[in-house]
Amino acid sequence: MQDALTAALRGGIADLDEEGVLATVRAGISAGGDPAAVIAACEEGMRLVGEQYQGGDYYLSGLIMAGEIFREVLEIVQPALEATLAGNASGRVLLGTVKGDIHDIGKAIVQIALRANGFAVEDLGVDVPPEVFVAKALVWRPDIIGLSGLLTTAYEPMRETIRLLRAQPDLAAASIPIIVGGGTLNEQVRAFVGADYWCNDALEGVRLCQHIIGNLRS
Numbered sequence: 001m002q003d004a005l006t007a008a009l010r011g012g013i014a015d016l017d018e019e020g021v022l023a024t025v026r027a028g029i030s031a032g033g034d035p036a037a038v039i040a041a042c043e044e045g046m047r048l049v050g051e052q053y054q055g056g057d058y059y060l061s062g063l064i065m066a067g068e069i070f071r072e073v074l075e076i077v078q079p080a081l082e083a084t085l086a087g088n089a090s091g092r093v094l095l096g097t098v099k100g101d102i103h104d105i106g107k108a109i110v111q112i113a114l115r116a117n118g119f120a121v122e123d124l125g126v127d128v129p130p131e132v133f134v135a136k137a138l139v140w141r142p143d144i145i146g147l148s149g150l151l152t153t154a155y156e157p158m159r160e161t162i163r164l165l166r167a168q169p170d171l172a173a174a175s176i177p178i179i180v181g182g183g184t185l186n187e188q189v190r191a192f193v194g195a196d197y198w199c200n201d202a203l204e205g206v207r208l209c210q211h212i213i214g215n216l217r218s
């Protein structure tokens, strides 16, 4: 059943079939389907939408529509996702999408998954200037900082944010681990921006945060 659900969701998102996708998600979740698998299938669909946009088959409106559909999907799966993830790690994670980038669906998933696992999360939103990350980190004192960004043009602001965070003496003394996340990131980008870790999967991000907190506490 999971394969059929995955195929229907991937194709439905790629075709921007809002009603079909939402009906499939509702039916799948009520039948006990895995919420993480639903999200993974929708992410694949989003990648296909991105490719169609790149190839000129969809316009910007296609990206907007896909974003809306994913948001509605998230609303449906959130309770089931929280129930399956529930854990008791504790730690504070400061999150935000870097300056110049307004993609926030992935960040929203990371936030849900972290909270469900007992993390306190402060989300600064999107298009966040480097100085705002620094100011909030000084006041809130997170254990981990997570920067999200999907655009190639977000890499430079990501780098600048990390440079400023590391240049601030109090924060440098605390040596707070920094994770960058987003579907277009890889090891080269991590090295370029100077982050400690990179990640393009929310659940892997949670495991990484648990591992970091475990090391900090031991």
Ligand code: B12
Pocket (backbone or CB within 6 Å): 043, 046, 047, 048, 049, 050, 051, 053, 054, 060, 063, 064, 065, 066, 067, 070, 100, 101, 102, 103, 104, 105, 106, 107, 109, 110, 145, 146, 147, 148, 149, 150, 151, 152, 153, 179, 180, 181, 182, 183, 184, 199, 200, 201, 202, 203, 205, 206
């Ligand atoms: C939906 C979408 C939009 C929506 C976003 C809506 C929203 N509220 O987020 C809108 C319409 C606003 C949009 C706008 C644009 N977009 Co757009 N968009 C997409 C699309 C189709 C899907 C993105 C998405 O939500 N994916 C699903 C989520 C769940 O995946 P994710 O973000 O990767 O997140 C997961 C992981 O990466 C991880 N994660 C994410 N963040 C973090 C952070 C941490 C700390 C951790 C641990 C993990 C983590 O967890 C998530 C869950 O597993 C992508 C295509 C793609 N391939 O991704 C293009 C894409 C990202 N967009 C693109 C472009 C070009 C644009 C525009 C410039 C278009 C334009 N001409 O205006 C603008 C830029 C606006 C801006 N200044 O930011 C390009 C970027 C190309 C590039 N390399 O730079 C892409 C790749 C499409 C393409 N193939 O051309 N977009």
